[in-house]
Amino acid sequence: MGDNERLLVSLGGAALLLRGLKRGDWAGLAAAAAGSGLLYMGATGRNPLAQAFGIRFVETRDCGRRVEVVKSMTINRPAAELFAFWRDLRNLPRIMPHLRSIDVITEKRSHWIVDAPAGFTAEWDAEVVNEKPGTLIAWQSCDGSDVANWGVVRFAEAPGGRGTEVMVELEYEPLAGTAGVALAKVLGEEPSQQVEDGLRHFKQIMETGEVPTVEGQPRGPQPKTVWSGRLVPRSTVAPSRIISLRKTRYLS
Amino acid sequence: MKAVCWYGTQDVRVETVDDPHILNPHDAIIKVTLTAICGSDLHLYNGYNPSMKSGDILGHEFMGEVVEIGPAVTSLHIGDRVVIPFAIACGQCFYCRRQLWSLCDNTNPNAAMLEKVYQDSTARLFGYSHLFGGYAGGQAEYVRVPFADVGALRVPPEFNDEQVLFLSDIFPTGYMAAENCTIQTGDTVAVWGCGPVGQFAIQSARLLGADRVIAIDRFPERLRMAQQYGQADVINYEDSDDVVDRLRSMTGGRGPDACIDAVGMEAHGTTLAAWYDRVKQSASLETDRPIALRECIYACRKGGTISIPGVYSGFIDKMPFGAAFGKALTFKMGQTHVHRYMRPLLELIQRRAIDPSFLITHRVPLSQAREAYEMFCNKEDSCIKVVLTP
Numbered sequence A: 001m002g003d004n005e006r007l008l009v010s011l012g013g014a015a016l017l018l019r020g021l022k023r024g025d026w027a028g029l030a031a032a033a034a035g036s037g038l039l040y041m042g043a044t045g046r047n048p049l050a051q052a053f054g055i056r057f058v059e060t061r062d063c064g065r066r067v068e069v070v071k072s073m074t075i076n077r078p079a080a081e082l083f084a085f086w087r088d089l090r091n092l093p094r095i096m097p098h099l100r101s102i103d104v105i106t107e108k109r110s111h112w113i114v115d116a117p118a119g120f121t122a123e124w125d126a127e128v129v130n131e132k133p134g135t136l137i138a139w140q141s142c143d144g145s146d147v148a149n150w151g152v153v154r155f156a157e158a159p160g161g162r163g164t165e166v167m168v169e170l171e172y173e174p175l176a177g178t179a180g181v182a183l184a185k186v187l188g189e190e191p192s193q194q195v196e197d198g199l200r201h202f203k204q205i206m207e208t209g210e211v212p213t214v215e216g217q218p219r220g221p222q223p224k225t226v227w228s229g230r231l232v233p234r235s236t237v238a239p240s241r242i243i244s245l246r247k248t249r250y251l252s
Numbered sequence B: 001m002k003a004v005c006w007y008g009t010q011d012v013r014v015e016t017v018d019d020p021h022i023l024n025p026h027d028a029i030i031k032v033t034l035t036a037i038c039g040s041d042l043h044l045y046n047g048y049n050p051s052m053k054s055g056d057i058l059g060h061e062f063m064g065e066v067v068e069i070g071p072a073v074t075s076l077h078i079g080d081r082v083v084i085p086f087a088i089a090c091g092q093c094f095y096c097r098r099q100l101w102s103l104c105d106n107t108n109p110n111a112a113m114l115e116k117v118y119q120d121s122t123a124r125l126f127g128y129s130h131l132f133g134g135y136a137g138g139q140a141e142y143v144r145v146p147f148a149d150v151g152a153l154r155v156p157p158e159f160n161d162e163q164v165l166f167l168s169d170i171f172p173t174g175y176m177a178a179e180n181c182t183i184q185t186g187d188t189v190a191v192w193g194c195g196p197v198g199q200f201a202i203q204s205a206r207l208l209g210a211d212r213v214i215a216i217d218r219f220p221e222r223l224r225m226a227q228q229y230g231q232a233d234v235i236n237y238e239d240s241d242d243v244v245d246r247l248r249s250m251t252g253g254r255g256p257d258a259c260i261d262a263v264g265m266e267a268h269g270t271t272l273a274a275w276y277d278r279v280k281q282s283a284s285l286e287t288d289r290p291i292a293l294r295e296c297i298y299a300c301r302k303g304g305t306i307s308i309p310g311v312y313s314g315f316i317d318k319m320p321f322g323a324a325f326g327k328a329l330t331f332k333m334g335q336t337h338v339h340r341y342m343r344p345l346l347e348l349i350q351r352r353a354i355d356p357s358f359l360i361t362h363r364v365p366l367s368q369a370r371e372a373y374e375m376f377c378n379k380e381d382s383c384i385k386v387v388l389t390p
């Protein structure tokens, strides 16, 4: 683990620990526990969280480490229908809210813009490299991507009329080093969580036609002091900083 | 509109809040005509659910009139008079298709949060904390009902609200608790807790053919109600040294064939074990106090059934699991699959096999919800069930 990464992790860990203790509830305790884990990791340079959070690091020749995410979910609809929804890539932002947009350029090529942790964005072109109708779709990012990634989604009939087992495998180079993944994961904006949420939204839309929500429902007047719930408010990150972060990332 | 909002332990307030809107295509908006406070609300009231947030609107037992429907709602019309099940179910997933409505896969917007705690996510509930969906509840003038087609039960005009309101939760809950006992000829069913859930469990056990029902509580008015409406034999556990011994001696030494825990995680007790649980719970070393559940296990006859409608939320301690295993007991539990029971139970009401309004001891306006919570929580004024009128 690099020194910068260690500092980042320690700071994030301390923030989580404090935030968790302040909340004083279960989610708070979980955050506090995660926070102290990150502090430990920052102090020792070891990474006990990777395993605890189900993050797998894959050593590669070129750029050091990659992260692999594997998630699956059973959806009570036929494989052909699920395949058709997914293959029309413009549908994906409907199920993965962190995907800001996907522009389909050609039959195989598309342009992706995603919201990354702490208010940053990342972009890349991707190409569908393999597809078998009703069975699988595989894609790969093209050269010059902000986040190099590769993935495949498979559709397999579940036993006894239980619908279709959908499995997503994703491999990517995390933004701001591997510790950034652990930190972002706890903050809820990490790809593994996003893939899982995305699969759940996919299931909800395919089975019921809607994603359940409580956004916009009434609630009682709020007392004045409440934790804002975000370490870096999105709106305060100036676009110029996003660009400079990208640059430094490539330099280091 | 006016709504009952949660602000902290034993702090509920009637506040003015925005009216709800249709947010999803299968939503409907209901103008609430009658709502009730449930024993489950007391767990929130007493601060046993850590995922409540200030200003959350409470209430999951309610009925009313449909005043607005989303574009995808097909079976309901403006003006329909409906009772709404407390659990929200999609009607399409594996669980809904198998009538396991409270296990619905698709209605919890905070599914990932619940999965961190339970490894799975279940149907979300109205007015029941963010772990269970963060859904605004029905102790209000209006409420938004998702998947309204799936849940809403239209009620015939010949019944007044008080006769059908409890189809939203406690009647089905008591009924499922009794059904889970798979009652056979000659069976004795013992019921811990003579609150609303216990009362319906007692009467349902009778309807399902139990030879005898034994009801356990410490409040005389609740025990009297169990005697009067459920023809139950009763045990006041404060007057008897040992409930388990008492049950044994009342059943020829066999023990009840089935035991229903209609008490749940906030059980009261006077024994050493009860104090142990109290201390551990207040030190957050244990989330639930399983006093009644332990007694159920010890009292039940070999090969019998433990049915648990009482709510547990986290971890329990000192469970006599060896006794449960040794006696080969069957455990059945969970949030009620309300949707499954609404129509059949409405028929029971129609046939006059039961009139659920027997339960109501207090009728108050919604504006007095604060006082009503306090009274129901402390069992003041012989309160057994409060209904609130917006």
Ligand SMILES: NC(=O)c1ccc[n+]([C@@H]2O[C@H](COP(=O)([O-])OP(=O)(O)OC[C@H]3O[C@@H](n4cnc5c(N)ncnc54)[C@H](O)[C@@H]3O)[C@@H](O)[C@H]2O)c1
Pocket: B038, B039, B040, B041, B042, B043, B169, B170, B173, B192, B193, B194, B195, B196, B197, B198, B216, B217, B218, B219, B222, B237, B262, B263, B264, B265, B266, B267, B268, B269, B291, B292, B308, B309, B310, B311, B334, B335, B336, B384
């Ligand atoms: N499974 C479900 O879907 C579902 C639905 C509704 C309610 N509930 C749960 O059912 C339980 C009862 O609900 P209620 O509305 O009847 O609540 P309630 O609080 O009115 O009733 C509980 C009763 O249990 C009695 N009691 C407490 N400790 C006892 C003990 N050690 N032995 C015997 N009796 C004891 C109390 O005196 C009280 O009368 C609660 O836990 C509630 O959350 C579950």
Ligand SMILES: [Zn+2]
Pocket: B038, B039, B040, B041, B060, B061, B086, B169, B170
């Ligand atoms: Zn209830």
Ligand SMILES: [Zn+2]
Pocket: B089, B090, B091, B092, B093, B094, B095, B096, B097, B103, B104, B105, B106
């Ligand atoms: Zn469902």
